[in-house]
Amino acid sequence: MGFRWMSTTGFLSGLLLVLGCQAATVLPGTLKTPGKVPPFAPRSLYTTIDEFGQPQFQVDGRKLFRDRPLPPHRISTVPIKLLQVLRSTRQYFQDFSETDPITQREGILGIQGVTLPQVLDTLDFMIATLTEDISRKRPIRLQDPAFINQHFRVIQWLPHNPRNPNQTEELRLTNYAVFTHRGSHTPTQTYNTALYALPPRVSNQPEDRFYQQLTKQQVLAGIFEPGGALHGRVQPLAYLTRAAFEDALMQGTILVEFTDGSRAFFNVDRNNGLPFVKGVSPYEQQRYWYFRQVAAIKGYGSTIENKINIEPEVTFAGDVWNIGLGRVVVIEDRRGKPPQLRLGVIADTGGAFAPNLYQLDFLAGIFRDRPTYQAVARQLPNYVRAYILIKKPVKSRNQ
Structure with a gap:
């Protein structure tokens, strides 16, 4: 697993400029794929x-x-959970x-001829099919590969990994989880590392981005605590152990069981705008995330208020x-x-996916401790073939 979470607000203006396939430096090397490939x-x-809309490298889209x-x-899936995530994503x-x-x-x-209307049609058809099958208590047709092959264009996704040119057939599959941790509403000797919430955004007013001037290490040193230079600028949501805090940053969501018996989900909201640096220990990173209390596990969204509700066992984080x-x-x-075979939907993303054409991250579940999670994770594959499903157009009677 790796740090998955990133800002989805800072890149929006830049992204508007790169909605097409603009030129960039071509990555050295060629992608090796089996089978006959059309001329380049x-x-x-x-x-x-990347997450800020900046061009990174070029690939031949036909080879992937x-x-x-x-x-x-x-096909294995959890129909009720899948339906919920499909509906939330479509909404x-x-x-x-x-x-x-x-x-x-x-x-x-898009190079394969896949259009946005086809993507939406795929979601709509799956929602309608699942709703009908579940309500009528009949076999789930989306678990039947013959039904899938009949109604969907099945596109095998071949990885492009610049760091591993030998990865030509199977995607890397990592997994992530939501952990339950003990915590306190106030700092104690045991629970001494805070999750902080930024002030709410005010409509039609520019945001005070003071938090983008602070590194993770400055925050952890106590700048927001009593006696700190910026005490009172943010709201402490929960105090955790340092290990639990790092878990929250790693996974993006945490379920905190407070010492007073209450419990709450917290999800990442905004970060300080600094990149996650691969190869640097999580404890030494400079990127810092602020959190917000939420009612459910949250996936992708441009703000904390509009994030997609996601469910374990049917959600993939990927390169959105x-x-x-x-x-x-x-x-x-x-x-x-x-x-x-397992069916799910890309409804989440994170720091490992900007860009990443060779990996998916599977939401494995909610776990009370790391040994329980690890027992489940050991049963999951490290590499998989992957297929993207696109609804076939309905043929008219004259065709």
């Missing part, structure tokens, strides 16, 4: 972007995907299509900038016989 042509180039039917094995597209450029990005799948938000994915675990 400039129009197949796709320019990846190929049409291929699902193998004939039953996000409806409510924020004019304010969040992510909802307008076709991403690299380049692969795309709301893309429905089937992963294939080929370790055993027969292979195992």
Whole structure:
């Protein structure tokens, strides 16, 4: 696992400028993929972007995907949870299509002819199918690979990993979790590291970005605590152990059980604008996240107020900038016989995905302790084949 969480507000203005495939420096090396690949042509180039909308590198989009039917094995999913996440994701597209450029990005799948209306049609069809099957208490058709192959274009996603050119067939699958930790409403000798909330945004007024001038280490040194230079500028939400605090930063959401018997979810809200530096210990990072109390586990969203409600076992975090938000994915675990298929949706993102064309992060569950989580995580594959599902158009009777 890695740090997944990042700001989704600071990049919006820059992202408006790079909704297409602009030129950038081409990454050295070529992508190795099995099978016959059409001749290289400039129009197949796709320019990846980071969380701030800045061009990163170019890839030949035709080499990362190929049409291929699902193998004939039953698909695992949790229908009720999947339906909830699909509905929440679809609602996000409806409510924020004019304010969040992510909802307008076709991403690299556009080179494969995938359009935004097709993505939305896929979500709508899956929601309608699941709703009908669940309400009528009949077998879930989305778990039948024959039904999927009949009604969906199945596109195998081949990884592009600049650091591992030998990764040509299977995506890296990591996993994340929500942990339950003990905490206190006030600082104690044991619970001495705070989760802080920034002041609420005020409509039609510029935001005071004082927090972007502070590093994680300055905050942890006590700048917001009594006697600190900025005491009173933020609200302490909970006091945790340092290990629990780092878990909250790592996973993005935490369930705190307070010493007085109350409990609450907290989710990342805004950060200080500093990048997460790969290879640096989490304890030494300069990026710092502020939190907000929430009613459920939250995934992607341009602000804390509009984040998608997500559920374990059916949610993937991925590269929403380049692969795309709301893309429905089937992963294939080929370790055993027969292979195992699992259905979910990309409804979350994080620091490891800006950009990242070779990895997904699976939301494994809510756990009371790390050993319980690790026991579940050990059962999950490290590498999987991945397939993106796009609803086929309905043929007219004359076709």
